[in-house]
Amino acid sequence: MNKMIELIQNHRSIRKFEDKLLSDEQIKTIVESAQAASTSSFVQAYSIIGVKDKQKKERLAELAGGQAYVAENGHFFVFCADLYRHQLIAENYSQDASEALESTEKFMVAIIDATLAAQNAVLAAESMGLGAVYIGGLRNQLTEVCELLKIPPYVIPLFGVAVGYPAQQPDKKQRLPLQHIYHEDEYNQDKVAYYQQLNDYDEEISAYYQKRTNGKRKDTWTGQMAGLLAKPARMYMKKFVEQQGFNKR
Amino acid sequence: MNKMIELIQNHRSIRKFEDKLLSDEQIKTIVESAQAASTSSFVQAYSIIGVKDKQKKERLAELAGGQAYVAENGHFFVFCADLYRHQLIAENYSQDASEALESTEKFMVAIIDATLAAQNAVLAAESMGLGAVYIGGLRNQLTEVCELLKIPPYVIPLFGVAVGYPAQQPDKKQRLPLQHIYHEDEYNQDKVAYYQQLNDYDEEISAYYQKRTNGKRKDTWTGQMAGLLAKPARMYMKKFVEQQGFNKR
Numbered sequence: 001m002n003k004m005i006e007l008i009q010n011h012r013s014i015r016k017f018e019d020k021l022l023s024d025e026q027i028k029t030i031v032e033s034a035q036a037a038s039t040s041s042f043v044q045a046y047s048i049i050g051v052k053d054k055q056k057k058e059r060l061a062e063l064a065g066g067q068a069y070v071a072e073n074g075h076f077f078v079f080c081a082d083l084y085r086h087q088l089i090a091e092n093y094s095q096d097a098s099e100a101l102e103s104t105e106k107f108m109v110a111i112i113d114a115t116l117a118a119q120n121a122v123l124a125a126e127s128m129g130l131g132a133v134y135i136g137g138l139r140n141q142l143t144e145v146c147e148l149l150k151i152p153p154y155v156i157p158l159f160g161v162a163v164g165y166p167a168q169q170p171d172k173k174q175r176l177p178l179q180h181i182y183h184e185d186e187y188n189q190d191k192v193a194y195y196q197q198l199n200d201y202d203e204e205i206s207a208y209y210q211k212r213t214n215g216k217r218k219d220t221w222t223g224q225m226a227g228l229l230a231k232p233a234r235m236y237m238k239k240f241v242e243q244q245g246f247n248k249r
Numbered sequence: 250m251n252k253m254i255e256l257i258q259n260h261r262s263i264r265k266f267e268d269k270l271l272s273d274e275q276i277k278t279i280v281e282s283a284q285a286a287s288t289s290s291f292v293q294a295y296s297i298i299g300v301k302d303k304q305k306k307e308r309l310a311e312l313a314g315g316q317a318y319v320a321e322n323g324h325f326f327v328f329c330a331d332l333y334r335h336q337l338i339a340e341n342y343s344q345d346a347s348e349a350l351e352s353t354e355k356f357m358v359a360i361i362d363a364t365l366a367a368q369n370a371v372l373a374a375e376s377m378g379l380g381a382v383y384i385g386g387l388r389n390q391l392t393e394v395c396e397l398l399k400i401p402p403y404v405i406p407l408f409g410v411a412v413g414y415p416a417q418q419p420d421k422k423q424r425l426p427l428q429h430i431y432h433e434d435e436y437n438q439d440k441v442a443y444y445q446q447l448n449d450y451d452e453e454i455s456a457y458y459q460k461r462t463n464g465k466r467k468d469t470w471t472g473q474m475a476g477l478l479a480k481p482a483r484m485y486m487k488k489f490v491e492q493q494g495f496n497k498r
Contacts (some may be wrong), residue, residue: 004253004376005278008369009285029254031431035424036258037368040385041477042470044425049432056434085429088443089471090478097478104487104496105388111357112407115364119286120257123372127253136289139354150435158361175284176293180334182280183298185305186399194337221291222338228290229339229346238353238498247353247496249487 007127012172014131015069017164021052022075026128030077030163033124034117045086045106046114048121049078049149049157056148063144064137064160074130074164078138078145079118081110081246084154101154102248107241114158125163135160142240154245171212174204176221198222256376261421263380264318266413270301271324275377279326279412282373283366294335294355295363297370298327298398298406305397312393313386313409323379323413327387327394328367330359330495333403350403351497356490363407374412384409391489403494420461423453425470447471 001009022030027050034048051057052075060078061070070076083101090097100106122132138145138160145157175181180197188194202220209217241247250258271279276299283297300306301324309327310319319325332350339346349355371381387394387409394406424430429446437443451469458466490496 001278002376004256005282005373007253008282008373011285011287013287028427029250031427033254033257035427035430036260038260038262038371038383040383042422043474043477044430047430047432047436049434049436051434053434085443085447086474086478088440089447089474092444092471093475095475095479097475099484100478100481103481103484104490105483108360108388108407108486109385111360112364115361116368119365119368120372122287123369124254124257127251134287134289136358139357148435150438152436152438155436158357173291178277178280178284181284181293181296183296185298185300185302186397187296187298187401187404189399189401191337194334195341198334198338222341225292225335225338226342226344226346228292229335229349230344232349232352234354235348235352235498237357238496241353247487249484 008123010172011126012170013133014166014168015133016168017069017073017131017162018167019072020074020165022163027075029128030121030124034121037116037120039113039116040109043086043109043113045081045083045110046117047080047082047155048117049080051076051078059148060138060145060160063141064135065140067135067137069133069162070135070160073162077121077161077163078149078157079114079159079161080151081107081114081156081158082154083110083245084152087154099249102245104247107247111158118159118161122161130163131166132161132163135162139234139237156241156244156246174208176201257372259421260375261419262382263415263417263419264382265417266318266322266380266411267416269323269414271412276324278377279370279373283370286365286369288362288365289358292335292358292362294330294332294359295366296329296331296404297366298329300325300327308397309387309394309409312390313384314389316384316386318382318411319384319409322411326370326410326412327398327406328363328408328410329400330356330363330405330407331403332359333401336403348498351494353496356496359495360407367408367410371410379412380415381410381412384411388483388486405490405493405495423457425450
């Protein structure tokens with residue numbers, strides 16, 4: 001196993017950072033790494049907002065559901081799906097591009113582009129000895145996030161990434177069995193095998209929680225998922241992304 | 250600059266591979282690297298189909314618009330947004346999870362999860378001396394792709410990744426200026442600066458094409474984008490993703 005694969009496979013989300021800011025040089029290296037990712041038909045349909053302002057970070061922490069590490073970190077990045085510059089280009093070419101811009105296809109392209117860039121950023125940061133955590137909670141209240149960060153139409157903040165000097169070393173959480181995620185030549189729809197894999201995985205995850213909490217917690221993964229599915233979250237999203245100009249046709 | 254950042258920043262899409270298959274060990278390492286990526290609320294809402302069957306690869310190459318490297322490579326991965334196992338879990342808990350599963354939010358979560366995993370896979374492959382290219386053309390005809398790979402509901406193939414031993418060393422394409430992609434504290438909506446950046450970038454990209462083609466091509470980036478926007482692509486996508494159970498509310 002080479003160093004890069006070791007780094008990739010040793011990933012943990014870091015949620016507690018030392019009180020030390022990233023340098024501008026570090027930020028630049030991280031953003032340049034993000035930009036080096038592949039992009040669908042070279043569209044580069046994303047942008048990144050780096051938040052330094054302490055008050056803005058605190059407000060974002062509130063909006064994301066009160067996670068302290070959104071404010072307390074070395075730097076906070078907001079990754080956005082972005083077709084705003086494409087809209088400006090169309091304007092400049094006196095072209096009505098709304099059909100393309102508003103399509104579900106382009107919505108997907110912009111999410112994929114932004115996410116490829118983000119994962120490059122996270123790995124670049126980790127390779128520099130920094131830690132990182134994705135903040136999906138940013139999607140809790142996107143209207144407010146957009147106001148705060150002056151986000152124009154055709155842009156959707158997708159998630160945050162808090163980066164900084166790690167002040168914790170959490171355990172690695174075991175993923176689903178490889179054969180559950182990875183299929184060969186066709187999707188394996190054998191439900192009996194599927195449920196068996198989930199069952200085995202539940203036992204593994206439950207043992208992990210029991211060990212970590214001295215027996216206090218023994219959640220299973222399917223139990224967690226069932227709980228999550230029972231509380232539909234962020235149901236305003238469809239309307240919100242349409243208001244931003246995406247996913248309308 | 251450390252080795253990892255060098256690797257990330259030296260990324261090029263490889264579209265010509267030696268006639269040599271990946272070993273099962275290499276495939277396993279790549280998939281395990283994919284699995285190590287972060288996942289929203291630990292949902293692991295993706296799956297990967299590795300295609301070895303030569304006929305299936307050739308059919309996928311056709312469906313993706315006739316790109317030879319979809320069939321001719323060391324291994325072909327299809328990355329899917331996947332809430333199928335979550336649907337099975339809900340069934341098992343006698344729970345109606347359709348509101349959550351069908352939400353635009355969960356559609357985004359599944360795309361993000363699959364894409365984080367994919368970028369880990371690509372970088373793992375590159376660190377092993379392999380090359381890779383994303384195949385967005387897979388989305389040209391997803392109904393046929395789903396038939397071929399026996400994809401169940403609540404699963405959407407998002408893109409392919411062809412991996413193999415590189416048989417070419419393409420130039421690196423210059424990305425948008427950093428300050429165009431990266432904003433500080435708020436989104437910079439200064440249109441004059443924006444158009445100026447695009448103009449500078451157009452000159453750079455045009456010089457790149459002229460050099461590469463001995464003056465035959467001199468496209469600008471905004472020209473390419475305007476061309477792309479003028480031909481709305483994959484407009485069946487909204488209906489398709491809804492039929493698969495996603496993005497309905």
